[in-house]
Amino acid sequence: MLRMGAMIPVTEFRQFSEQQPAFRVLKPWWDVFTDYLSVAMLMIGVFGCTLQVMQDKVICLPKRMSLPNETVPSQNTSEIMLDPTLAPHANFSPEPVVHEMKGLKTNLDLQQYNYINQMCYDRALHWYAKYFPYLVLIHTIIFMVCSNFWFKFPGSSSKIEHFISILGKCFDSPWTTRALSEVSGDNPEKKESKKPNLNISTLESNLEESHSLRSIAEKFVVDKPAARALDKKEGEQAKALFERVKKFRLHVEEGELLYIMYVRQTVLKVLKFILIIIYNSNLVPHVRMNVMCNVDIQDMTGYKHFFCNHTMADLFSKLSYCYLCFVSVYGLTCLYTSIWLFYRSLKEYSFEYVRQETGIDDIPDVKNDFAFMLHMIDQYDPLYSKRFAVFLSEVSENKLKQLNLNHELTAEKLRQRLQINSSNRLELKFFMLSGLPDTIFEVTELQSLKLEIMNNVTIPAAIAQLEDLQELSLYQCSVKTHTAATSFLRENLKILRVKFDDSRELPHWIYSLRNLEELYLIGSLSPDISKNIALETLRELKSLKILSLKSNLTKIPQSIVDVSSHLQQFCVHNDGTKLVMLNNLKKMVNLTILELVHSDLERIPSGIFTLTCLQDLDLKDNNLKSIEEIVHFQQLRKLTSLKLWYNAITYIPENIKKLGSLEHLHFNHNKIEILPSHLFLCNKLRYLDLSFNDIRFIPPEIGVLQSLQYFSVTCNKIENLPDELFFCKKLKTLKLGKNTLSLLSPKISYLVLLTHLELKGNHLEVLPAELRSCRNLTRSGFVVEDNLFETLPSDVREQMKLE
Numbered sequence: 038m039l040r041m042g043a044m045i046p047v048t049e050f051r052q053f054s055e056q057q058p059a060f061r062v063l064k065p066w067w068d069v070f071t072d073y074l075s076v077a078m079l080m081i082g083v084f085g086c087t088l089q090v091m092q093d094k095v096i097c098l099p100k101r102m103s104l105p106n107e108t109v110p111s112q113n114t115s116e117i118m119l120d121p122t123l124a125p126h127a128n129f130s131p132e133p134v135v136h137e138m139k140g141l142k143t144n145l146d147l148q149q150y151n152y153i154n155q156m157c158y159d160r161a162l163h164w165y166a167k168y169f170p171y172l173v174l175i176h177t178i179i180f181m182v183c184s185n186f187w188f189k190f191p192g193s194s195s196k197i198e199h200f201i202s203i204l205g206k207c208f209d210s211p212w213t214t215r216a217l218s219e220v221s222g223d224n225p226e227k228k229e230s231k232k233p234n235l236n237i238s239t240l241e242s243n244l245e246e247s248h249s250l251r252s253i254a255e256k257f258v259v260d261k262p263a264a265r266a267l268d269k270k271e272g273e274q275a276k277a278l279f280e281r282v283k284k285f286r287l288h289v290e291e292g293e294l295l296y297i298m299y300v301r302q303t304v305l306k307v308l309k310f311i312l313i314i315i316y317n318s319n320l321v322p323h324v325r326m327n328v329m330c331n332v333d334i335q336d337m338t339g340y341k342h343f344f345c346n347h348t349m350a351d352l353f354s355k356l357s358y359c360y361l362c363f364v365s366v367y368g369l370t371c372l373y374t375s376i377w378l379f380y381r382s383l384k385e386y387s388f389e390y391v392r393q394e395t396g397i398d399d400i401p402d403v404k405n406d407f408a409f410m411l412h413m414i415d416q417y418d419p420l421y422s423k424r425f426a427v428f429l430s431e432v433s434e435n436k437l438k439q440l441n442l443n444h445e446l447t448a449e450k451l452r453q454r455l456q457i458n459s460s461n462r463l464e465l466k467f468f469m470l471s472g473l474p475d476t477i478f479e480v481t482e483l484q485s486l487k488l489e490i491m492n493n494v495t496i497p498a499a500i501a502q503l504e505d506l507q508e509l510s511l512y513q514c515s516v517k518t519h520t521a522a523t524s525f526l527r528e529n530l531k532i533l534r535v536k537f538d539d540s541r542e543l544p545h546w547i548y549s550l551r552n553l554e555e556l557y558l559i560g561s562l563s564p565d566i567s568k569n570i571a572l573e574t575l576r577e578l579k580s581l582k583i584l585s586l587k588s589n590l591t592k593i594p595q596s597i598v599d600v601s602s603h604l605q606q607f608c609v610h611n612d613g614t615k616l617v618m619l620n621n622l623k624k625m626v627n628l629t630i631l632e633l634v635h636s637d638l639e640r641i642p643s644g645i646f647t648l649t650c651l652q653d654l655d656l657k658d659n660n661l662k663s664i665e666e667i668v669h670f671q672q673l674r675k676l677t678s679l680k681l682w683y684n685a686i687t688y689i690p691e692n693i694k695k696l697g698s699l700e701h702l703h704f705n706h707n708k709i710e711i712l713p714s715h716l717f718l719c720n721k722l723r724y725l726d727l728s729f730n731d732i733r734f735i736p737p738e739i740g741v742l743q744s745l746q747y748f749s750v751t752c753n754k755i756e757n758l759p760d761e762l763f764f765c766k767k768l769k770t771l772k773l774g775k776n777t778l779s780l781l782s783p784k785i786s787y788l789v790l791l792t793h794l795e796l797k798g799n800h801l802e803v804l805p806a807e808l809r810s811c812r813n814l815t816r817s818g819f820v821v822e823d824n825l826f827e828t829l830p831s832d833v834r835e836q837m838k839l840e
Contacts, residue, residue, distance in 0.1 A: 060188055060201060065416030067370050071184060071306075074367045078177040081360050085170025088349055094167075095347050097157045097330055099145065099340035149338050157330035157345045165320040169353050173360055176313055180367065183306050187298040196289055200410055203281055204425055212275035212437055213424045275437050282428040286407055295406040296384060303374050310368030314361065321357045326350040386411045391426045397433060400426045435493065438471035448479040458485050460532065462508055467491065478502045485532075488514045501525040510534040512559075515541040528552055536560060548573050555583040562588040575600045582606065590636075592618040601625040608632035608655075619644045626650065629675075634658055641666040651676055657703075658683040668692035682706050682726070694718035705729050705749070714738040728752055728772065740764040751775055751795065763787040769813075774798045774820060786810035795820040802828075809833045 064072075145153075158167070165172075187193045207213060330343040386408035388400040403411065414421045427433050451465060451474070458464040464485035465477070472491070477483070478499040485508035488494060494514055498521035500506070506529060513536055518526065523546045530550050537543045537560035547556070562572050575581065576599040584597065585608040597607075601624040609616065609632065616636035622628075622644030630653040631645065638659040645654065646669040654676060661684040668690070670676060678701035686707040694715040701724040709730040717738040725742070728751035735750065740761030748765070749772035756777045763784040768791060775798035785791075786807035794811070796804075797820045804825060808814065809832070816837045819826070826834065 060197065062201065062204070062417045062421065063188075063197065063410065063413045065413060067374050068184060071180070071367055071370050074363050074370075075177055075181050075184065078173060078180070078360060078363050078367075081356055081363070082170050082172075082174030082177055085353065085356055086174060088352070089170055092348060094349070095154050095158045095162060095328070095345045097150070097153045097343040097345040099153070099338065100342040100344050145338060145340075153330075153332075153334070153338060153340075153343055154345075156332050156334060157328070157343055160332055161328050161330035161345060162347060163320075163323040163325075166324045166347060166350060166353060169324065169357060173356075176309065176364075179309060180306060183302045183309075186302055187295060190298065193295050193298055196295060196406065197410075199285055200289070203278070203285055204414070204421060206274075206278055207282070207425045207428050208421060210275050210278060210428075212278075212433075213427045273441065276441055279428055279434045279437065286403065286429070289407045289410075290403060290405050293384060293405045293409070296409040299409070300378055303371060303378060306371045307368065307375055310364060310371060313364050314368065317357065317361055317364075321354065321361070324350050324354045324357060381412075383409050383412050388422070388426050388429070391423050394423070395426075397427070397430045399432050400430045403429075431493075435472060439475070442470065442472060442474040443476055446474040446476055448476045451477055451480050455480070455483070458487075458508075460485065460508060463505075464508070473497075475499070481505070484508060486510070487534075488512065488516075490514065493517070495519070496522045496526075498522050498525075504529075506530070508532040508534075511542070511544070512536040513538060513542055516544050518544070518546055523549070526550060531555065533557070534559075545573075548575060549577050551577055552580050553578050554580050555585075556581060557583075557585040557587075559587040562586065562590060562594065572596045579603070584608070585632075586610070588612070589614040590616055592616070593621045597621075598624055602627065604628055606630040608634070609636060610634045611636040613637060623647050629653065631655070632657075643669075646670070646672055649673065649675070653678040653680075655680040656684070657681075660684065661686055663687075665690050665692070668695065671695040674698060677701065679703070689713050689716055691715050697721065700724065700744075702726070712736055717741045720744070723747065725749070735759055735762065737761040743767065746770065748772070758782060760784055766790070769793065771795070781805055783807040789813070793818040793820075796825070797821050801825055804829050806830050806833060809836060812836070 061069075188197060324347075326347055328345045328347055330345045331341065332343070333341060335341040385402065385404050387402045389402075392398055392400050402408075411422050411425075414425075455463050455465055462484035463482060464487060465480065465483055466487040466489070467473070468489045468491075470488075470491055472494055473488075473496065477486075478497075479502075481502060482505060483503050484505045486503075486506060487510040489510075489512040491514045494516045496516060496518040498519045500522045509526070509530055509532070511534065526546065527550055530553055532555040533547060533550065533553055534557040535543060535547065537558075543558075543560065547553075556575075556578070558572075572594050574596045575584075578600055580603075581600050582604065583606040584600070584604055585606075586597075587610040589612045590609060591614055593609075597604075598621050601621065604625050605627055607625060607628055607630070611634065613635055614637065616633065616638065619633075619642040622631070622642060625631075625648065627650055628648050629650050631648065631651060632655040633642070634655060635658040638656060638661060641656065641661070641664060643666070645651070646666075649672065651673050652675050654673075655678075657680055661681065664681065664686060670679070671692075675698065676696065677698055679696070679699055680701070680703040682703040683706040686704065686709060688711065689704065689709060691713060693713070696719055698721060699719045700721050702719065702722055703724075703726045705726040705728040707730055709727070709732060712727070712732055712735060714736045717736065718741070720741050721744055722742050723744050724747040725745060726747070726749045728749045730750075730753055732750060732753040732755060735755060735758065737759040738761070739745075739759065742765055744767060745765040746767050747770045748762075748768060749770070751772045752775040754777060755773070756779070758773070758778065758781075760782060763782060764787065766787055766789070768788050770793040771788065771791060772793075772795040774795040778796070778799040778801060781796065781801060781804060783805040784807075785805060786809075789810055790813060791811045792813045792815075794814055802825075804821070806829065808829060814837060816826075819837060829837075
């Protein structure tokens, strides 16, 4: 046997069946069994090949043929030669006594015998008797390659390696133990000192009995992890595992390459088994010990007929029958595998038993190659699938994320992130987190909470600890609330901002916030319910005063009419969608601020004229060309701010003079060419913006506006400024940039309160020294070209720079 091993070592064939030890979890019992059968058949082939090499194949002797004139000694002669005492009684002439027995003389030397043996081995011996061990070896290698090919093929081996890697880490993760312990009723943080969990000992015994992943098993048995609180590092590792499992599932569920390869290699083994049984059964009888050999080599040896003995025929015959037995068992096992493959739905895998056993109801079923590998794992040990399923559960993932959040965002860190928002409240912002950290409820001074792009956020009952919380902002967040949390928000929330893209991001509980005062909604609210989100009734919002909608409305929803009687501010910022049917505005009798922005309005809505409490009207970015309806604004005696900016208005009607209460007027970004003098009869104006028009001349009547503090005519075509402009001595901001001015009057010195002056973009060549009288004007508030600034006296320049 040592010589045999030295000639053809079995280790040379190891590469055909060798795979990573971790891959054993994907080898069910039949694959393990057939591997052992392959080893037995391989030994038969190696043993036969070694005999072929080490021993003589056949031994041949020439067969003497009787010639007509040749006398063959009779039996009596032979007996006399053997027993000389019979000679006297024999009936023939006396011959010399032979005392030594001798065989037939062939007159052949050793080389001739070797030549005869080789010729007879090649020509007389049946091919099956000669090549039997090589056939066994080849067939066995093919079997071994078929059994392990899917572990070697690049397209499948990468998936398998990735799956085994993830499986091992999921099995070994402390989070798996914690999750399974929690659903079984154990509290991992309170029961550390109690008796070790029986599940752990069961897992250890299962691991020892089933010889699972070596590294996993050894670590699991040695470390004996108990259900305990995870530290930050373990939490991060488990979080990364969840992401890997998600990506792997998406990748593997797309195809069924592993399943197809395993089916094909199994079918190939069945077909090969049938082929081997058929031809071997017919050829085994041809392995005979005695063989007649007739070769025409008489001119070299003197003989033509030989009688040969196949020295290994008896052994080969027994080995062949033994080999057939092994192949039969191998083939029956493959047939069983084929039945398992074709009569079970292996491209779908249900975790129903895991859901029932663990109570984790959201574990999804899987399909295709992912399902097939889990079926294979179950044949090895179902425990792997159970522990792996923990990382498919969103509930489990959310619990882990919550744990990591609590580690990362402590109460002290959250206090450091507090800021004062535009409402002068202490605000805390969270962006793209997996949930709310429990530590936030320890920051009891919190007044405003802002959440952006956060999915499946749950607001627990613990929010009631934030007694000062009055403002909540939800930007693209899907939020669920505990019943107690909803009750708290209903009583305490004053301001709510919601930006949504779908119905899940518009919480249903907003309709019950009876103490809510301000509601800001950003999202699609078109009446086309099939494509957008319908706004339900706001009847319960009895305290609502401010409602702002950034949407694509075509009309005012009926749900808004339900709160119209107590609304004080109503803002619609459309996306360019035409807003029609505005008669419902009449019902907002207490409205003080109205904004209808970017709503493609061509006329001023008539419903506005009855809003006697209106103080601020903004019709920005519409399609207004004529504003003759402005005459009706004289009924709005409290109107102080009118914003008609970013439209297509070409002229200002004479009736503008009737709006005597106006203090702020915005006509910027229109197409106005002429400023009517009656505009300046609105003598209470403090803010007048006429920038970005086509105005060429400013009437001297502007001097009437003694309350004017802000005046802008930037980006027009003005060539000269009336001296009366400088009689508006309360002016603090004067914007004259981007015109065609060639001279700035020295009367600029009258504007002693001026803090901002813009002259850049004109044709000025020199600046008046009288600017020294504008002592509140600094260099930062003086917008002019540098070279033009240098024309000022040095003392004036220094004055502006110092201040």
